[in-house]
Amino acid sequence: MKDEVTREERVTNLKGLGCSRKRVEDARFTQGKGNYVDDINLPGMLTGDFVRSPYAHARIKSINTDAAMALDGVIAVLTAKDLEPLGLHWMPTLAGDKQMVLADGKVLFQGQEVAFVVAKDRYIASDAVELVEVDYEELPVIVDPFKSMQSDVVLREDLDPKAPGAHGPRKHHNHIFTWEVGDEDGTNAVIDDADIVAEESMYYHRTHPCPLEPCGAVASMDKVNGKLTLWGTFQAPHVVRTVASLLSGIEEHNIRVVSPDIGGGFGNKVGVYPGYVCSIVASIVTGVPVKWVEDRMENLMSTAFARDYWMKGKISATKEGKITGLHCHVTADHGAFDACADPTKFPAGFMNICTGSYDIPIAYLGVDGVYTNKAPGGVSYRCSFRVTEAVYFIERMIEVLAIEMNMDAAELRRINFIKKEQFPYNSALGWEYDSGDYHTAWDKALKAVDYEGLRKEQAERVAAFKAGETRSIMGIGLSFFTEIVGAGPVKNCDILGMGMFDSCEIRIHPTGSAVARLGTISQGQGHATTFAQILASEIGISADSITIEEGDTDTAPYGLGTYGSRSTPVAGAAAAMVGRKIRAKAQMIAAYLLEVHDDDVEFDVDRFVVKGAPERFKTMSEIAYAAYNQAIPGLEPGLEAVSYYDPPNMTYPFGAYVCVMDIDVDTGVPTINRFCALDDCGTRINPMVIEGQVHGGLTEALAVALGQEIAYDDMGNCKTGTLMDFFLPTAWEVPNYETDFTVTPSPHHPIGAKGVGESPHVGGVPCFSNAVQEAFRPFGNRHTNMPHDHWRIWKTANDLGMHD
Amino acid sequence: MTKQMITMTVNGEKKEVLAEPRELLIYVLREKMGMTGPHVGCETSHCGACTVEIDGKSVKSCTMFAAQAQGAEITTIEGLGSPDSLHVLQESFKEHHGLQCGYCTPGMITRAHRLLQANPNPTEEEVRFGIAGNICRCTGYQNIVKSILSAAAELNAAKEAAQ
Numbered sequence: 001m002k003d004e005v006t007r008e009e010r011v012t013n014l015k016g017l018g019c020s021r022k023r024v025e026d027a028r029f030t031q032g033k034g035n036y037v038d039d040i041n042l043p044g045m046l047t048g049d050f051v052r053s054p055y056a057h058a059r060i061k062s063i064n065t066d067a068a069m070a071l072d073g074v075i076a077v078l079t080a081k082d083l084e085p086l087g088l089h090w091m092p093t094l095a096g097d098k099q100m101v102l103a104d105g106k107v108l109f110q111g112q113e114v115a116f117v118v119a120k121d122r123y124i125a126s127d128a129v130e131l132v133e134v135d136y137e138e139l140p141v142i143v144d145p146f147k148s149m150q151s152d153v154v155l156r157e158d159l160d161p162k163a164p165g166a167h168g169p170r171k172h173h174n175h176i177f178t179w180e181v182g183d184e185d186g187t188n189a190v191i192d193d194a195d196i197v198a199e200e201s202m203y204y205h206r207t208h209p210c211p212l213e214p215c216g217a218v219a220s221m222d223k224v225n226g227k228l229t230l231w232g233t234f235q236a237p238h239v240v241r242t243v244a245s246l247l248s249g250i251e252e253h254n255i256r257v258v259s260p261d262i263g264g265g266f267g268n269k270v271g272v273y274p275g276y277v278c279s280i281v282a283s284i285v286t287g288v289p290v291k292w293v294e295d296r297m298e299n300l301m302s303t304a305f306a307r308d309y310w311m312k313g314k315i316s317a318t319k320e321g322k323i324t325g326l327h328c329h330v331t332a333d334h335g336a337f338d339a340c341a342d343p344t345k346f347p348a349g350f351m352n353i354c355t356g357s358y359d360i361p362i363a364y365l366g367v368d369g370v371y372t373n374k375a376p377g378g379v380s381y382r383c384s385f386r387v388t389e390a391v392y393f394i395e396r397m398i399e400v401l402a403i404e405m406n407m408d409a410a411e412l413r414r415i416n417f418i419k420k421e422q423f424p425y426n427s428a429l430g431w432e433y434d435s436g437d438y439h440t441a442w443d444k445a446l447k448a449v450d451y452e453g454l455r456k457e458q459a460e461r462v463a464a465f466k467a468g469e470t471r472s473i474m475g476i477g478l479s480f481f482t483e484i485v486g487a488g489p490v491k492n493c494d495i496l497g498m499g500m501f502d503s504c505e506i507r508i509h510p511t512g513s514a515v516a517r518l519g520t521i522s523q524g525q526g527h528a529t530t531f532a533q534i535l536a537s538e539i540g541i542s543a544d545s546i547t548i549e550e551g552d553t554d555t556a557p558y559g560l561g562t563y564g565s566r567s568t569p570v571a572g573a574a575a576a577m578v579g580r581k582i583r584a585k586a587q588m589i590a591a592y593l594l595e596v597h598d599d600d601v602e603f604d605v606d607r608f609v610v611k612g613a614p615e616r617f618k619t620m621s622e623i624a625y626a627a628y629n630q631a632i633p634g635l636e637p638g639l640e641a642v643s644y645y646d647p648p649n650m651t652y653p654f655g656a657y658v659c660v661m662d663i664d665v666d667t668g669v670p671t672i673n674r675f676c677a678l679d680d681c682g683t684r685i686n687p688m689v690i691e692g693q694v695h696g697g698l699t700e701a702l703a704v705a706l707g708q709e710i711a712y713d714d715m716g717n718c719k720t721g722t723l724m725d726f727f728l729p730t731a732w733e734v735p736n737y738e739t740d741f742t743v744t745p746s747p748h749h750p751i752g753a754k755g756v757g758e759s760p761h762v763g764g765v766p767c768f769s770n771a772v773q774e775a776f777r778p779f780g781n782r783h784t785n786m787p788h789d790h791w792r793i794w795k796t797a798n799d800l801g802m803h804d
Numbered sequence: 805m806t807k808q809m810i811t812m813t814v815n816g817e818k819k820e821v822l823a824e825p826r827e828l829l830i831y832v833l834r835e836k837m838g839m840t841g842p843h844v845g846c847e848t849s850h851c852g853a854c855t856v857e858i859d860g861k862s863v864k865s866c867t868m869f870a871a872q873a874q875g876a877e878i879t880t881i882e883g884l885g886s887p888d889s890l891h892v893l894q895e896s897f898k899e900h901h902g903l904q905c906g907y908c909t910p911g912m913i914t915r916a917h918r919l920l921q922a923n924p925n926p927t928e929e930e931v932r933f934g935i936a937g938n939i940c941r942c943t944g945y946q947n948i949v950k951s952i953l954s955a956a957a958e959l960n961a962a963k964e965a966a967q
Contacts, residue, residue, distance in 0.1 A: 022901075026898040026906075027887075028906075029903055029905075029910075030894040030909055030913060031894065033841070034906045038840075039834075039840040041835065210941065211905070211907075211941055212843075212908050263906070264904075264941045296851075523905055525904070691901075692901045692904060696941070697944075699943075700941070722848055723848060731933075731935050731945040731949060
């Protein structure tokens with residue numbers, strides 16, 4: 001048979017690894033045909049809505065639902081008393097604590113769920129919420145974790161103050177855990193004897209992932225068949241199914257959880273929220289489907305804050321600038337319930353990556369978790385488990401050390417980077433970094449921005465400012481980050497005991513197209529596009545002929561979901577491995593069809609060819625047809641496989657970022673003139689998608705660094721409950737980014753890929769913050785806390801006497 | 805509450821719908837007419853996910869009563885193109901990776917459509933200002949701006965060719 005198509009054309013047609021394949025998701029999204037949870041409209045469906053506490057800390061003396069129940073169209077009003085017989089008035093959190101589903105005797109944060117109204121439509125439900133009378137007795141409010149640790153006021157009366165918590169002994173009735181990593185005595189000894197020591201305290205403020213689509217669920221209990229279907233905004237649908245089964249007692253095979261299209265997650269949709277539980281209970285009680293979708297204010301006030309870390313650091317170095325030790329202590333404000341979404345053995349996530357990209361011989365990290373009267377959460381907002389906090393901490397400590405030593409911060413970084421030949425590198429706090437080439441990335445990024453030229457320009461600007469010729473100063477923000485993404489391995493990463501592997505199952509159809517399902521769920525990352533590319537390269541079927549499905553627990557294999565940039569490192573690896581299983585069987589079929597030994601055929605793009613005789617081949621389509629329709633001795637019919645992948649290690653993407661910023665010292669307004677982001681995520685699956693992820697992550701970093709925060713007053717009132725107060729950047733505030741890359745494959749990932757979606761956020765926050773702070777360095781600034789909104793920047797200038 | 809009959813033209817089709825005076829247009833479009841393209845992101849006019857076009861203006865349908873749309877001509881994302889013939893903007897957003905999760909996309913494209921009607925040849929700055937009422941949490945806007953500028957160029961070229 002003559003092959004009309006060139007090999008090059010066959011590679012192009014495959015649309016496999018490395019090409020900027022256009023996204024298959026876009027057809028439905030651009031036409032308004034996405035299917036998000038609030039788009040689901042079932043016959044007879046009821047609406048649920050919450051009565052929420054206006055107080056941050058209060059005892060509930062009584063709840064009167066009579067007036068609400070009397071309203072036409074109200075079906076039910078649930079309180080903790082109604083859930084108690086089912087054992088559902090409290091639920092376990094992902095962090096091993098428990099959380100009230102509906103207020104049980106008291107409320108612990110403003111916006112806490114007190115009662116759940118179920119009505120015929122959203123308007124009646126809102127009316128009924130107003131009619132529920134709750135009698136509160138106000139209690140003293142604690143919003144400061146340091147005061148909380150001193151206070152006689154017991155926040156969590158449900159806990160035995162003397163009993164240990166999920167992560168060991170508790171020091172105080174408002175204390176949650178102490179987590180320590182590293183050698184404290186050794187670190188202190190090194191720091192005490194060091195030539196140079198820099199110390200700094202910094203607050204990484206509370207913020208919120210705020211995806212454009214809020215959280216929600218539709219529960220439908222089919223009493224005839226005993227089956228519960230739950231659609232919802234779940235970043236981990238399989239975990240939700242298991243938790244729902246354990247909580248409700250409904251056997252897991254009778255629960256189907258579906259994550260439909262998800263309108264952004266960024267960590268907000270990892271948690272399990274009272275709304276999910278209440279909609280399930282309400283559907284069981286009423287026998288009809290019940291929808292609950294939070295509004296924006298509820299989203300910002302009650303579901304999944306991020307950060308809120310008070311970090312205190314000491315870093316020591318030799319006179320030449322070689323770092324000798326690092327000490328970090330964190331007071332972590334977890335709010336009213338410890339609902340952090342971290343692997344069980346890591347109560348402060350991967351905060352112990354805080355030695356960053358540097359070869360630091362000894363280090364210590366201690367974290368104390370504390371209860372306050374704030375919303376629970378502590379999710380990883382566009383990062384892997386507290387890595388943003390860790391990278392912000394070390395990248396600020398490097399800047400402070402540079403100030404202490406009167407040294408250039410770029411040079412200080414270069415001196416201390418882990419060297420290429422040191423990988424795999426074992427960090428002082430217990431991680432094995434898989435691969436990296438930091439010096440090459442750093443030099444490339446600095447060259448791209450003409451770093452020396454920028455420093456000259458900045459010096460001229462400082463001189464001009466001091467001479468009274470300008471009121472604008474210039475900041476050069478630097479950051480170099482190492483992310484740690486792709487949890488497992490199962491041996492040390494689990495959530496509530498569920499091991500953090502992931503999975504891919506593929507079924508090749510007789511005519512040579514395929515459907516593949518994974519345990520992850522896209523929230524905008526484009527999995528349907530990129531996972532098909534991985535499979536295309538592995539099995540020789542065009543990505544256009546492979547449908548990717550995720551999010552339906554009845555069809556997809558079990559997996560731990562999408563967060564912490566784990567989809568490509570774990571499920572992407574499973575996809576590659578399942579592809580190799582298919583290929584192994586295809587090789588046997590091809591050899592049989594070509595009447596040669598298995599070892600005499602080899603894979604080539606989209607076919608198996610006889611070695612040394614490329615004109616003799618069988619395409620994957622021919623092989624697939626034969627797999628189903630030809631009796632092949634010793635082989636079962638069919639061509640399908642499943643792979644569960646437990647990663648041997650995490651992957652460690654890294655990057656070098658530079659931000660050039662002007663600041664008007666009289667208005668406090670920053671103008672970003674340049675932002676250059678160099679990312680190394682190992683093997684690149686789809687450059688277009690990677691670039692899009694980088695743009696998005698940087699913009700969320702800009703938001704956090706320059707204004708976005710969840711703030712409370714002393715009474716525990718959330719002051720940032722609407723988009724009027726909570727900063728989301730618009731197109732007007734966001735610059736054009738310049739992107740670049742190096743490629744250092746992961747040595748243990750089947751295709752060498754690492755995660756990337758969260759890198760720009762992790763590296764971006766310190767870069768924007770450093771740009772602001774560095775602009776003020778020549779005027780005496782050492783450290784100011786984020787968010788650097790206009791008022792705070794103005795205040796920095798004012799405190800430094802720049803308005804005098 | 806007493807319902808009233810509201811008549812409006814949606815994507816070229818005359819529609820009659822019964823709604824209470826307090827019902828917001830976005831919910832009537834989404835829940836009574838099945839137009840689930842426009843989304844709800846904030847209910848306070850900040851995010852623009854609910855953007856539709858009413859009588860030649862971009863409107864955030866989450867802060868307008870359905871009753872106020874009596875007699876209006878409304879275009880939603882569903883009315884901009886069809887599966888067989890996508891609007892240039894829809895093609896352009898796909899081509900330039902101008903979307904990720906897709907939640908803001910219908911509002912964004914509907915807004916961009918009106919922007920290009922009002923200003924067929926905008927500068928980058930005019931595009932950025934023109935879509936500042938529509939928030940996207942995923943893309944960082946760079947590729948959205950690129951998509952809109954590219955669509956503008958394509959529409960202008962087509963117009964020139966037709967002349």
